[in-house]
Amino acid sequence: MNNRELLACRDVSLGYEGRPLLTHLNLEVRAGDYLCVVGENGSGKSTLMKCLLGLLPPLAGEIRRAPELRRGAIGYLPQQTRAQRDFPATVYEVVLSGFLNQGGLRFFYTSAQRAGALMNLGKLGVLELKDRCYRELSGGQQQRVLLARALCAAGALLILDEPITGLDPAAAQDLYKTLRYLNESEGMAVVMVTHDLTAALQSARTVLHIGRSSWFYGTAAEYLRSPEGRRFQKEGNA
Amino acid sequence: MTVFEMLSYPFMRRALIAGGLVSLCCALLGVSLVLKRYSMIGDGLSHVSFGALAVAAALGVTPLSFSIPVVVAAAFFLLRMANHPRWNNDAAIAVMSASALAVGILVISLTTGMTTDVDNYMFGSVLAMTKADVGLSAGLSAAVLVLFVLFYHRLFAVTFDENFSRATGLKVDAYNTLLSVLTALAIVLGMRMMGAMLISSLIIFPALTAMRLQKSFLGVVISAGISAVGCFVVGLTASFVLSAPVGATVVAVDLAVFLLACLFRQLKSRGAAGAK
Numbered sequence: 001m002n003n004r005e006l007l008a009c010r011d012v013s014l015g016y017e018g019r020p021l022l023t024h025l026n027l028e029v030r031a032g033d034y035l036c037v038v039g040e041n042g043s044g045k046s047t048l049m050k051c052l053l054g055l056l057p058p059l060a061g062e063i064r065r066a067p068e069l070r071r072g073a074i075g076y077l078p079q080q081t082r083a084q085r086d087f088p089a090t091v092y093e094v095v096l097s098g099f100l101n102q103g104g105l106r107f108f109y110t111s112a113q114r115a116g117a118l119m120n121l122g123k124l125g126v127l128e129l130k131d132r133c134y135r136e137l138s139g140g141q142q143q144r145v146l147l148a149r150a151l152c153a154a155g156a157l158l159i160l161d162e163p164i165t166g167l168d169p170a171a172a173q174d175l176y177k178t179l180r181y182l183n184e185s186e187g188m189a190v191v192m193v194t195h196d197l198t199a200a201l202q203s204a205r206t207v208l209h210i211g212r213s214s215w216f217y218g219t220a221a222e223y224l225r226s227p228e229g230r231r232f233q234k235e236g237n238a
Numbered sequence: 239m240t241v242f243e244m245l246s247y248p249f250m251r252r253a254l255i256a257g258g259l260v261s262l263c264c265a266l267l268g269v270s271l272v273l274k275r276y277s278m279i280g281d282g283l284s285h286v287s288f289g290a291l292a293v294a295a296a297l298g299v300t301p302l303s304f305s306i307p308v309v310v311a312a313a314f315f316l317l318r319m320a321n322h323p324r325w326n327n328d329a330a331i332a333v334m335s336a337s338a339l340a341v342g343i344l345v346i347s348l349t350t351g352m353t354t355d356v357d358n359y360m361f362g363s364v365l366a367m368t369k370a371d372v373g374l375s376a377g378l379s380a381a382v383l384v385l386f387v388l389f390y391h392r393l394f395a396v397t398f399d400e401n402f403s404r405a406t407g408l409k410v411d412a413y414n415t416l417l418s419v420l421t422a423l424a425i426v427l428g429m430r431m432m433g434a435m436l437i438s439s440l441i442i443f444p445a446l447t448a449m450r451l452q453k454s455f456l457g458v459v460i461s462a463g464i465s466a467v468g469c470f471v472v473g474l475t476a477s478f479v480l481s482a483p484v485g486a487t488v489v490a491v492d493l494a495v496f497l498l499a500c501l502f503r504q505l506k507s508r509g510a511a512g513a514k
Contacts, residue, residue, distance in 0.1 A: 053405040072407025078399065083275050087398055088448075089455040097395040101406035107388050133453035146402075153406045 003030050006069060006157050006189055007052055012061035014047045020059055021047055027208060027217050029191055031156050034183050036200040036220075037193045039210035045193045048210070049161055052191065068155045072101035075154025075188070077146055079161050086135040091145050094134055095121055098152025113152075120151040124178060140171030147178070151188075158182065160192040164199075172196065176203060244478045252367040253431060253484070254474060258467050259379040260428040261440055261488075265466030266386050267421045268441035269448070269459050270397045278331045279316045279418060280441040283425045285335035286312040288434035290426075291359050292342035296349040302374070302426065309426050312338075313418035321414075339434075362433030362485030364477065375427050382420055386459075389413070394455050433485040440466065443492035450499035469495055 008028040015021040021044035029035055037045050050056040051063055053076060075098075098120075099113040121127045124144045129137065134145065143163060150158055158179075164172040180203045182188045194200045201207070207223040209216040216228045223229040244250045271280055290305035297304070312334075319330050346356050358366065386393065395403045396413045404410045421441065429437040444466035448458040473488030480487070 055404055072405070074405055076402050076405040078401040078405070081399075081401075083273065084399065087273060087455075088452055088458045089394070089398060090453060093394065093455050094398060097391065097398065098406070100392060100395050100403070100408060107391070109391065136453075149402070153402075159405075 003032070004066070005030055005064070006033075006066045007191075008064040009051075009058075010062045010064070012051070012063055013059040014044055014051055014056075015059050016047070018059065022210060022215060023060075025061070025215060025217075027206075029157070029189055031189055032183070032187050033189045033191075034203055034205045035189075035191045035208060036197075036204035036206075037191065037208045037210065038195070038197055038200065039215075040212070043210040043212065045210055046161065048208075049159065049193060052159060066156075069157065073153065073155035073157075075147075075150035075152075075158040077143075077150045077158065077160040077163055079165060080142065080146075084134075085142075089134050091121070091126065091129045091132055091134055091137070092117065094145055095148045095152060098149035101153050117148070117152055120148040121145075123151065123182075124148045138171070139166050140168070140174060143167065143171070143175060144178070147175075151182075154188065156187070157189045157191065160190070160194075162193055162195065164194065164196055172199065176200075179203065240479050241475060244475060249365055249367065250474075250478065252369065252372050253364045254471065256367045256372045256375040257428070257431055257470050257474060257484075257488075259375040260424055260431075261444075261466040261470040262463050263379045263382040263420070263424040264428065264437075264440035265444035265462040266382055266459060267417060267424060268445040269455075269462050270393060270417055271421065272442055272445040272449075273397050274400075276317075276320060276418075277438070277442050278328055279313070279320060280421060280425065281438040282316050282331045282335045282338075283309055283313055283418075283422055284429055284434050284437045286338040287422075287426050287429050287437075288359055289338035289342035289345075291430070291434075292346045292356075296345045301430075302370075305426050306423065309422040310419050313422035314415065317414055317418045358433075359430065360433055360435050361483055362429070362431050362436060364431060364474070364484040366430035371427065371430075378420075378423050378427060382424070385416065385420070390459075393417075398455075431484060432488065433483075436485040436489050439489045439492055440470075443489070443496055444469070447492075447496045447499045450496075450503045465492075465495055 006029050009025050012025045013020045013023045037048065039045055047056065051058050053074060054065060054070065095117045096109055096113065099109060118127065121130060124147055126141060126144045126148065129141060134142065137145065163175060167175065176199055179190055183190050192200065201220050204220050207218065207220055209223065209228045211228055216223060216226050271277060287305050287309045290308040291301050294301045294304035316331060319325060320327050392408060393413060395408060396410050400410050425437055428440060432440060444462040447465050448462035452458045452461050469491045470488055473491040474484055476491065477484040477487035
């Protein structure tokens with residue numbers, strides 16, 4: 001039960017308008033996993049994200065998603081948009097909106113949901129920001145608030161799209177530490193798209209590298225020994 | 239008292255009720271539109287509704303029964319356009335606005351000729367509100383208010399973050415469509431009083447003013463509604479006293495309040511910086 005499958009791709013091809021970016025992909029994410037997706041820009045990372053979230057059907061093959069994920073219980077941390085940075089909303093309003101996937105046709109938040117929002121704010125160490133305006137927060141604080149919202153929506157899986165974009169190194173380290181905590185202590189499975197390979201490899205258990213024409217999928221240690229991994233590391237350090 | 243004198247005219251009473259209700263609707267819808275960076279859609283729709291009114295006048299059909307379906311269709315189209323990844327959205331909307339305006343002017347000048355009607359469509363007339371319009375405005379604002387209260391949290395989520403909402407299973411496209419259809423209706427109802435050139439300010443100004451003053455989304459929604467209705471009532475009264483066109487007067491009041499809000503925020507942030 002603890003090791004149950006959340007997401008699985010079987011011989012999947014991804015792309016737009018019949019043009020595949022990525023073919024014959026196999027991978028699976030089980031409860032408690034930590035997967036990092038790396039690769040160059042335009043290699044299909046965001047397309048894969050969309051397919052895993054169920055927003056885009058694959059061109060071929062099958063993506064299996066656990067029943068709760070199909071109902072929307074995914075803790076998704078999207079890339080921030082420009083419009084969001086100066087959005088007039090309190091932190092509490094933003095975090096509560098994570099619960100809307102449980103709503104059915106309920107129009108207002110329950111007291112359990114209100115308590116849950118506060119708990120998740122506390123878990124991420126931003127409870128004291130509850131009544132602050134979202135647009136007045138620093139980049140790192142905003143990211144924590146969005147992560148708290150993702151936790152409200154999540155059952156067992158967090159999906160993060162370039163979560164450290166725009167953060168300074170210290171804030172990025174903090175975020176990684178938080179993710180590791182959520183993964184190890186709360187058993188939350190993490191799927192993260194990132195450019196920051198070195199930091200990602202510290203916590204990732206499995207790595208998917210998407211290249212121009214091929215892909216690599218394996219454990220972090222295997223990845224470091226693979227040709228893709230070595231080349232990417234060299235470029236990253238240069 | 240000028241206010242009592244004003245209210246002794248039935249057309250002023252109608253203008254006050256219908257205009258106040260339409261202002262309220264526009265302000266509520268406007269908060270979402272402005273925050274989603276869809277302000278141009280409101281502007282585009284007002285130009286389309288001008289074209290539709292002109293064509294309706296030329297065909298001799300009742301203006302509302304013709305322009306409501308046309309503008310609602312345009313709302314669908316503009317929304318599709320605004321979300322299209324590969325189109326140059328703002329250019330496309332600008333082109334559509336200008337084209338609708340050109341069609342309207344051509345149709346009018348080839349049929350009835352450029353009369354005061356055109357002037358009224360462009361810049362509005364306080365005499366435009368009929369009893370039927372008051373009824374329609376009341377119905378529309380009731381619909382907007384009910385939908386807004388019931389779907390408030392979902393509208394917030396969709397406005398704040400479409401991608402997240404989509405991933406967690408909210409029907410984002412349905413809410414966007416609802417938003418633009420209601421906006422289309424509000425514009426059609428309001429434009430004959432406010433004028434095609436000026437109606438979009440009812441959508442944009444209250445939201446901008448409220449965003450200067452408030453920190454929470456709920457606060458923004460409530461202050462936008464209050465400032466919209468307040469500015470409309472003040473503007474209508476001023477236009478009656480000064481015998482000025484109502485649309486332009488209301489926009490001038492909206493602008494003044496917006497500038498005051500900007501000033502207030504400046505002073506407040508300077509005060510906060512000084513306190514530190």
